[in-house]
Amino acid sequence: MSILSRIRELSFSRLWRLGWIGIQNPLMVWPTFKATKKTMEICDALFGKAHHRNNSSNSFRHALWNILICKNAFQVMNDGEKAISWAEKITSLHEKLMPNNALEEAMDLHNNELGRIYFGELENTSEEEIVHFLKLKMDEAIKISEVSEIQNHRHNLVYIV
Structure with missing residues (x-):
């Protein structure tokens, strides 16, 4: 599904929330869009x-998305902590705007967080190295069936099916 088609699905109030974040952070709109588009291109390929x-490929996508947002935000902000904070803000907002059931949301938020953690290890690596790293992490991903299980796998990507 394309980024624009996801935006078209939003109600007016959700679209307003997304737009307001962009108005408050105009320099971050393009880097975030580029990271989102690149993430989808890589994962589709x-x-x-x-x-x-x-x-597990969904867990890969969420982690990659956060890493790429962090990398792109870092290029604008030149501050790793601010870049990570921005990625958390925008990807957590995504989960609120596109709600899932509790298990899916917990899985996505967990994998998003791991992507931001991985950024610290990968901030000076190429896209190809990031993809390779995440493929290895994806191979170690843990299947879960309850939200409470995520606590037992703090350092692993998780998935449901």
Whole structure:
């Protein structure tokens, strides 16, 4: 699904929230859009449409998205902590604007957080190295069936199906 088609699905109030974040942070709109688009291109090339399901390729996508937002935000802000904070803000907002059930939301938020953590290890690496790193992490991803299980896997990507 394209980025624009996801935006078109938003209600007026949700679209307003997204727009307001962009107005407050105009320099971050383009870097975030670029990271989102690149994430989808990479995941479509690697996994086809499978990354839209709650599987291990979805965990890869969420982690990659956060890493790329952090990298792009860092180029603008020149501050790693601010870049990570921005990525958390925008990806957490995404979860609120596009709600899932509790398990799916917890999985996405967990994988988003790991992406931001991985950024610290990967901030000076190439896109190809990031993809390779995340493929290895994806191979170690843990299947969960309850939100409480995430606490037992703080250092692993998680997935549902």
